[in-house]
Amino acid sequence: MYDSGKIIVGLLIFxxxxxxxxxxxAGKAVAKPDLKLDTPVIQQMPEAERKCVExxxxxxxxxxxxxxxxxxxxxxxxxxxxxxSNTGKRHTMSLQNTCMNCHSNxxxxxxxxxxxxxxxPYCWDCHIQPKEKEx
Amino acid sequence: xxxxxxxxxxxxxxxxxxxxxxxxxxxxxKDSWASEMLQSPEALNAKHWAMVIDxxxxxxxxxxxxxxxxxxxxxxxxxxxxxxxxxxxLWKETYEHAFPGMEQEYMPEGIKHKPFxxxxxxxxxxxCVRVCPTKATFKRESDGIVMQDxxxxxxxxxxxxxxxxxxxxxxxxxxxxxIKEQDENKEFPTRTKGVVEKCTFCYERLAKGEMPACVxxxxxxxxxxxxDLSDPNSEVRKIxxxxxxxxxxxxxxxxxxxYYLIGGEENA
Numbered sequence: 001m002y003d004s005g006k007i008i009v010g011l012l013i014f015x016x017x018x019x020x021x022x023x024x025x026a027g028k029a030v031a032k033p034d035l036k037l038d039t040p041v042i043q044q045m046p047e048a049e050r051k052c053v054e055x056x057x058x059x060x061x062x063x064x065x066x067x068x069x070x071x072x073x074x075x076x077x078x079x080x081x082x083x084x085s086n087t088g089k090r091h092t093m094s095l096q097n098t099c100m101n102c103h104s105n106x107x108x109x110x111x112x113x114x115x116x117x118x119x120x121p122y123c124w125d126c127h128i129q130p131k132e133k134e135x
Numbered sequence: 136x137x138x139x140x141x142x143x144x145x146x147x148x149x150x151x152x153x154x155x156x157x158x159x160x161x162x163x164x165k166d167s168w169a170s171e172m173l174q175s176p177e178a179l180n181a182k183h184w185a186m187v188i189d190x191x192x193x194x195x196x197x198x199x200x201x202x203x204x205x206x207x208x209x210x211x212x213x214x215x216x217x218x219x220x221x222x223x224x225l226w227k228e229t230y231e232h233a234f235p236g237m238e239q240e241y242m243p244e245g246i247k248h249k250p251f252x253x254x255x256x257x258x259x260x261x262x263c264v265r266v267c268p269t270k271a272t273f274k275r276e277s278d279g280i281v282m283q284d285x286x287x288x289x290x291x292x293x294x295x296x297x298x299x300x301x302x303x304x305x306x307x308x309x310x311x312x313x314i315k316e317q318d319e320n321k322e323f324p325t326r327t328k329g330v331v332e333k334c335t336f337c338y339e340r341l342a343k344g345e346m347p348a349c350v351x352x353x354x355x356x357x358x359x360x361x362x363d364l365s366d367p368n369s370e371v372r373k374i375x376x377x378x379x380x381x382x383x384x385x386x387x388x389x390x391x392x393x394y395y396l397i398g399g400e401e402n403a
Contacts, residue, residue, distance in 0.1 A: 073172045075284045078277060080178075080342050083171040092175070097322055125327035126285060128211075128319065 033116040036108040041101060053084045053091050096127045104130040177344035181363030183279040184336055185392040187371050188252055192358035199227055205352035211325040213313030222304040224334040225254045225349055246397055255302040255334035256391030257281045263294035280336045290329035299387050303333045
């Protein structure tokens with residue numbers, strides 16, 4: 001093989017650069033997102049009624065599908081009332097008005113996880129985020 | 136590791152089957168939470184929403200300003216100030232611009248110089264819907280409102296080119312800095328840069344059982360009447376069957392749902 005020395009050295013440098021982020025960050029633990037659910041609105045609710053439109057487990061994994069379905073249903077079909085399959089309660093489908101009414105702590109409730117996962121949804125380019133109240 | 140064709144096809148087949156299984160499983164998962172979505176009980180319903188604008192009853196500048204600012208406030212329409220970047224849902228225009236081809240030299244002075252309130256006509260046969268490549272603009276089959284889905288709009292502006300009434304505005308820049316904070320309607324979104332917007336007949340207010348913001352704002356004049364065109368007993372039908380009305384650019388066949396009464400009942 002011609003120039004094997006150069007090629008192998010080149011390959012080693014290449015692999016080194018590509019894997020740099022892995023060994024540079026190895027061993028450093030990134031703080032886990034620390035969600036907070038206690039907003040003034042939620043605290044005012046009686047304990048038994050502190051339930052989201054769906055189960056906590058579902059919302060954790062599937063809130064994006066739920067929101068996507070909501071927006072199609074509201075804008076395109078004109079349906080605005082969501083019957084929860086969890087509690088059977090009726091909710092008005094609205095990110096800005098319903099979700100953020102309870103979860104008014106956007107920084108702790110949305111951004112904490114989205115930043116951790118490096119997910120950048122563009123909801124707030126249009127929807128008006130709530131004014132955060134200090135607890 | 137070497138692989139002959141037979142082995143490759145076997146593995147490909149198995150992984151395809153597994154893949155299908157996976158998607159089936161996913162769709163099952165989706166069904167498990169798909170609960171009911173309903174209309175709100177207080178929503179106003181109609182088969183064909185329409186508006187009648189009685190121009191004679193809009194007697195002062197104040198009436199126009201009230202209607203326009205009510206609309207623009209309710210929907211967070213920015214006031215950019217530069218006519219080239221203007222965003223408008225409800226606006227004023229002269230007779231000759233609103234009804235080109237229908238003007239004549241000797242028409243009443245009162246009409247010639249009167250401002251006309253213009254808005255999206257919510258056509259029965261909307262050209263904007265036909266040209267939209269993403270179906271971001273669509274006509275609601277249930278009530279005839281021509282809607283704009285800001286989530287889907289890619290800002291190609293075909294609809295603006297197709298609309299013969301200039302009823303659509305493009306957001307050349309982020310509208311947020313141009314909405315005064317005290318005027319902001321916290322219950323309605325703003326728009327983002329790069330989408331088209333227009334009047335939506337206040338679909339969000341109809342869903343709450345309220346009349347459109349402009350109709351509400353000049354309620355005392357009764358100049359704007361909103362109702363169901365398919366119902367022979369509705370107020371709009373009664374007005375249209377007893378008064379002479381005109382529509383914008385009827386020769387184009389788009390069949391606007393906004394009718395104008397320009398007076399002349401005395402001799403009609």
